[in-house]
Amino acid sequence: MERITKRMPTPEGVTAGGQALAKMPIGNAYHDLYIEYSGVTLEQLTEIRIKLNGKVVHRYSATERDAMNQFNGLAGADGILRIPFDRIGLKQRVGEELTLINTGSRAENGRAITAFHVEIDIAAAASAPVLELTAIQSDARPGGPGTVLHIVPFTRSAAGAGELQVSDLPYNSPTAQLLPRIYIKTANLTKMRIERDTYSIFERKKSLNELIQTQGNRVPQSGWFNYDTTERGYGGAMTALGGVDDFRLMMDMNGAEQVKIWPEYIGTLGD
Secondary structure, eight states, rough: OOOOOEEEEOBOOOSSSSEEEEOOOSSSEEEEEEEEEEEEEEEEEEEEEEEEEEEEEEEEOOHHHHHHHHHHHHHOOSEEEEEESSOOOOOSSHGGGGEEEBBBBBOOOOOBBBEEEEEEEEEEEESSEEEEEEEEEEEEEHHHHHHOOEEEOOEEEEEESEEEEEEEESSSBTTTEEEEEEEEESSSEEEEEEETEEEEEEEEHHHHHHHHHTTTTOOTTTTTEEEEEETTSOOOOEEOOOSSSOEEEEEESSSOOEEEEEEEEOOOOOO
């Protein structure tokens, strides 16, 4: 399907210490959003929220999104930050486009994405911020919103060296049916094990995990640990969470810190 590059409406409220709001046009499918920024550093874009029908489906700072992009093999932001809605670096286009944002199309039950907003928090120290948004679009697909990528953070506290067990992340819900990836921002994680219904499905030291991902198609980032079922480029290789009764992460830590976790779920819009 043909893709077009289209300038988006100028965001409102682009001021130091303010919250910029961009109202995205409805009626097309969105593959990527590019944010051109000047008069403000990447670090001063302190939080970005992608909202569909008023529900936050993406939330991260600009620097966190940039680290995620670089893990996926993209160049670092230099005046332009890419927000991908398609999944990156897979072998088949259909796998990449599974999570595009399909606006305006109605399902048989009448459900549709009728509102798409981008909110960007700007630090008060920004000198003279200017933001311009450009989207890569194609025609909307029939059938409604389809599958949606949900990536919002959870923070857990590691008291010190030892095992940090996290068993309360979402699973077996309409918005958390499949799990292709988990981004973990941490300086002290040395090994992680994942259990689903008491059965171990993943266990790697950080060094082994990064070697395997480097030999695949990923670029591990300093200060991060990533669980990535698509590390070889196969989009269908995802952890199933539907019908699951228990799902937990066991993280070996060598020090105290606040660990920030972004499970990357695929599910329904959930509105």
